[in-house]
Amino acid sequence: MDFLTGMSYWGIILLAIINAIIVSRMKIVFHGEEEDEEEKRGSCSVG
Amino acid sequence: MQCGLIRDSIDRWALTYSPGIYTCIFIDVKENSHMEYIAKYWVILVIMIVYTAFCLLIGQWFKKKAAENVDAFYVAKREIPGWAISLAFFSTFISTNTYIGQAGFSFQAGLSWAWVGFYWVVFCMISWLLLGPRMRVQTAKLKSVTIPDYFDYRYKSSFSKAIRMFSAVIILFATLWYMTAIAKGCAHLLVSTLGMSYAWGAFLVIFITTLYSVLGGMYSVLWTDAVQGLIMFFVAILMVMIPAMYVGGWEPLMYSVAHTPHLTPKGQPMGNGLMTFCTLVSFAYITSIGLAVGMKQISEPRCLIRFYSIDNAKSMKFAMIATPIFLGVSLACVFAVGALVHGMATDQEASYLVKHTDEVIGFMLAKFNNPWVTGCVMAGLFAAGMSSYAAVSIIVGTAIVGDIWTVIKPLEPKKQVSYTKRLMWIYSAIVFIITLYPPAGIVELTAFSGAVFTAGFFPAVFGGLFFRWGTGKGAFWSMIIGIATTVIWRFGLRFYLPGMKDIHEIIPGFIVSLIAYFIICKLTASDKPDEEHLDHVFHTKKS
Numbered sequence: 001m002d003f004l005t006g007m008s009y010w011g012i013i014l015l016a017i018i019n020a021i022i023v024s025r026m027k028i029v030f031h032g033e034e035e036d037e038e039e040k041r042g043s044c045s046v047g
Numbered sequence: 048m049q050c051g052l053i054r055d056s057i058d059r060w061a062l063t064y065s066p067g068i069y070t071c072i073f074i075d076v077k078e079n080s081h082m083e084y085i086a087k088y089w090v091i092l093v094i095m096i097v098y099t100a101f102c103l104l105i106g107q108w109f110k111k112k113a114a115e116n117v118d119a120f121y122v123a124k125r126e127i128p129g130w131a132i133s134l135a136f137f138s139t140f141i142s143t144n145t146y147i148g149q150a151g152f153s154f155q156a157g158l159s160w161a162w163v164g165f166y167w168v169v170f171c172m173i174s175w176l177l178l179g180p181r182m183r184v185q186t187a188k189l190k191s192v193t194i195p196d197y198f199d200y201r202y203k204s205s206f207s208k209a210i211r212m213f214s215a216v217i218i219l220f221a222t223l224w225y226m227t228a229i230a231k232g233c234a235h236l237l238v239s240t241l242g243m244s245y246a247w248g249a250f251l252v253i254f255i256t257t258l259y260s261v262l263g264g265m266y267s268v269l270w271t272d273a274v275q276g277l278i279m280f281f282v283a284i285l286m287v288m289i290p291a292m293y294v295g296g297w298e299p300l301m302y303s304v305a306h307t308p309h310l311t312p313k314g315q316p317m318g319n320g321l322m323t324f325c326t327l328v329s330f331a332y333i334t335s336i337g338l339a340v341g342m343k344q345i346s347e348p349r350c351l352i353r354f355y356s357i358d359n360a361k362s363m364k365f366a367m368i369a370t371p372i373f374l375g376v377s378l379a380c381v382f383a384v385g386a387l388v389h390g391m392a393t394d395q396e397a398s399y400l401v402k403h404t405d406e407v408i409g410f411m412l413a414k415f416n417n418p419w420v421t422g423c424v425m426a427g428l429f430a431a432g433m434s435s436y437a438a439v440s441i442i443v444g445t446a447i448v449g450d451i452w453t454v455i456k457p458l459e460p461k462k463q464v465s466y467t468k469r470l471m472w473i474y475s476a477i478v479f480i481i482t483l484y485p486p487a488g489i490v491e492l493t494a495f496s497g498a499v500f501t502a503g504f505f506p507a508v509f510g511g512l513f514f515r516w517g518t519g520k521g522a523f524w525s526m527i528i529g530i531a532t533t534v535i536w537r538f539g540l541r542f543y544l545p546g547m548k549d550i551h552e553i554i555p556g557f558i559v560s561l562i563a564y565f566i567i568c569k570l571t572a573s574d575k576p577d578e579e580h581l582d583h584v585f586h587t588k589k590s
Contacts, residue, residue, distance in 0.1 A: 001158060001301075001305075001322045001323075002322065002323050002324050003324075004159075004324035004325075005157075005158050005159050005161075005322060005323060005324045008158075008159065008161035008162040008164065008165045008379075008382075009158075009161055009379050009383070011165050012161070012164060012165055012168050012375040012376075012378065012379050013375065013376075013379070015165070015168050015169065015172065015371060015375065016168070016371045016372045016375045016376075019172045019175075019176070019367070019368065019371045020368045020372075022176065023176070023364055023367045023368050024364075024368070026176075026364070026367075028180050028360045028363055028364050028367075029360055030180075030183065030184050030187070030359060030360045030363070
């Protein structure tokens with residue numbers, strides 16, 4: 001298997017690793033989380 | 048059903064051709080009694096019955112919870128863990144076509160075909176990194192439960208209702224062909240594996256999938272999708288191991304693939320073409336398929352709606368890491384299978400299969416001839432089809448009731464759920480009838496509907512999530528212009544202009560609709576929602 005053909009396989013693994021590094025450095029906050037929790041504890045009716 | 052290639056090496060089994068989808072079929076030519084039938088197929092029957100019972104059990108389990116209110120039935124109250132959503136996204140995006148069609152095509156295209164999978168993983172990352180977190184936050188803030196109602200609540204303009212109803216109509220039209228194609232593929236699998244009639248196969252697949260989707264709403268759709276995703280993941284790994292097990296190891300397999308005496312469809316020797324970059328297929332074609340299918344992850348409602356249901360930020364982060372891994376590993380396995388099957392095929396078999404690549408996976412299973420392996424792979428193929436069908440089934444029900452009916456005539460939340468269930472049944476009945484008499488070119492229609500979604504929905508979704516200056520008029524007209532460009536390119540230009548055949552309609556449709564969105568939003572700045580609304584949506588000020 002030549003380099004470019006093989007790259008499609010190990011490249012997929014490399015992409016997954018790069019993605020994991022990017023995500024682990026991201027700060028993800030659901031701003032509405034507290035409000036949602038309050039809503040869940042109260043009425044759940046959304047229509 | 049006519050008999051195609053009969054293999055000498057296995058006297059009881061015949062490799063046959065079934066109209067519509069080419070697949071390997073296990074038929075005992077002398078079979079005539081029920082007992083013989085059960086004795087022969089019991090392994091596959093047991094696996095399929097356990098699998099079906101499990102799906103229905105999940106539906107029944109969530110029946111009461113899903114019926115509580117609209118939020119529960121439509122988006123599972125946004126309380127599903129990240130790992131389940133991750134698997135559900137993967138199983139929804141990948142359908143039977145990938146495990147049969149794309150896997151088999153590498154028999155003709157070689158191992159370079161995995162570049163298509165590479166593109167798909169790139170778009171999976173884009174979808175989760177760019178769209179996922181914002182979509183979850185904004186839709187929760189806006190109390191949006193469908194993609195069309197997101198357009199309505201986010202853009203809050205005189206065009207909002209028009210965008211909502213128009214996008215719901217697009218969903219109804221484009222989804223019909225997709226559901227028909229899945230039902231048709233699964234029905235042919237039942238014909239092939241269990242000798243069932245096509246009509247009964249279509250009925251069972253549609254009925255069972257709709258039943259568990261209606262019973263448990265988004266809860267059962269997501270949880271069955273998650274289980275189906277897990278099955279598909281392991282089946283992908285199993286599939287790539289079959290040629291190696293047959294030949295006696297990876298080394299002899301790779302040697303035979305690299306030195307294959309088999310011919311291309313044009314009759315030229317393949318040589319080492321299966322192992323070298325783009326010798327048997329152009330990179331332009333790989334890119335075209337890679338973009339056309341991969342971009343569905345950033346635009347199709349069946350994928351985007353997954354983001355709505357994640358329970359918290361920690362889960363989101365986990366799913367953002369896990370989804371490209373599930374997808375990537377599965378695709379790396381599945382896209383190699385066809386090329387590796389050359390190691391199992393004789394010259395005569397290869398000369399047939401290279402022109403009928405949809406039969407490659409069936410051929411591989413027949414030649415391997417292990418009922419347990421066949422049963423497990425079949426369960427994976429059904430999982431791929433049913434997970435996609437269930438996902439779009441609920442999208443359709445919510446679009447009709449939530450985005451068309453309630454806009455025209457508001458409904459009580461309880462009635463909305465009940466009407467959604469009924470409409471899901473009615474739509475599935477229509478799909479069943481069309482599946483019995485499928486129009487010609489259904490596969491092309493399905494691929495085309497993906498392009499319509501991308502050109503129509505992506506700018507409105509992306510702009511809505513990221514740009515405060517996005518307007519309802521910009522979203523509406525970008526949809527119209529994007530879809531019109533897609534239609535014109537597909538039916539008026541692509542096959543008539545020299546050198547344009549490999550340029551899939553998704554590319555011009557996507558570019559033109561994106562440009563249209565930017566220009567029209569800037570020209571219609573007065574249509575922008577008020578600052579208070581935008582602060583609420585973008586969380587730029589405590590509201």
